[in-house]
Amino acid sequence: MTARGAAGRMPPPPPGMDEQNGDGAIEGDVVPQIPVLRSVPGREEERAEAFSINGTTYSIALRPRVNTALRYMHVSRVQGTEAGIDYMLGVLLGDEAYEALMAFDDLTEEQLEAVIKMASQIMAGAVEGPKEKRKRG
Numbered sequence: 001m002t003a004r005g006a007a008g009r010m011p012p013p014p015p016g017m018d019e020q021n022g023d024g025a026i027e028g029d030v031v032p033q034i035p036v037l038r039s040v041p042g043r044e045e046e047r048a049e050a051f052s053i054n055g056t057t058y059s060i061a062l063r064p065r066v067n068t069a070l071r072y073m074h075v076s077r078v079q080g081t082e083a084g085i086d087y088m089l090g091v092l093l094g095d096e097a098y099e100a101l102m103a104f105d106d107l108t109e110e111q112l113e114a115v116i117k118m119a120s121q122i123m124a125g126a127v128e129g130p131k132e133k134r135k136r137g
Contacts, residue, residue: 050093051115053104058097062122069126085116092119 050060068091076084090098093115101107101115 050097050118051101051111053100056100058093058100060097060119060122061092061094064092064123064126066126069123072123073127085119088119088123089116092122 046062047059048062049057051058072084072088072091075087089101093101101112
C-alpha cells in the first residue's frame with residue numbers, strides 16, 4: 001500500500017527534500033505518512049447480560065477497544081491460550097463478574113465454555129478488518 005493524498009496524488013516531499021536534484025527523495029519514492037492517534041474522551045462502554053448466578057446477573061463488554069484485543073492476542077501468543085482466555089475474561093467481564101464466575105462451585109464445563117465462546121466472539125470482532133458493504137443487485 002502506498003501513501004497518497006486525498007486526491008490520489010503522492011504527498012509532497014518533506015522540507016529539504018527535492019525530487020529532481022537528488023537531495024533525498026527521487027521520483028517515485030513514497031514518503032510514509034504516520035497515523036495520528038488521539039484519545040477519545042468520554043467513551044462509554046456498551047455492555048450486555050452475560051450470565052446469571054443465583055439471581056444476580058452479570059454483564060460483558062460488547063465492544064472492547066482494539067488495543068485490548070491486541071493485548072489478548074499478545075498474551076495468548078507469549079503465555080499460551082489459557083493465559084489469553086484468563087486475560088480476555090478478566091477484561092470483558094470485569095473483576096466482579098469474573099470473580100463471581102470463578103467462585104461459583106457448581107460451574108460446569110458447558111457453562112464455562114458458553115461464557116468463553118461468547119467472550120471469544122466479542123474479542124475477535126475487535127480485531128477483524130473493516131467489512132465492505134455489499135452492493136445490492
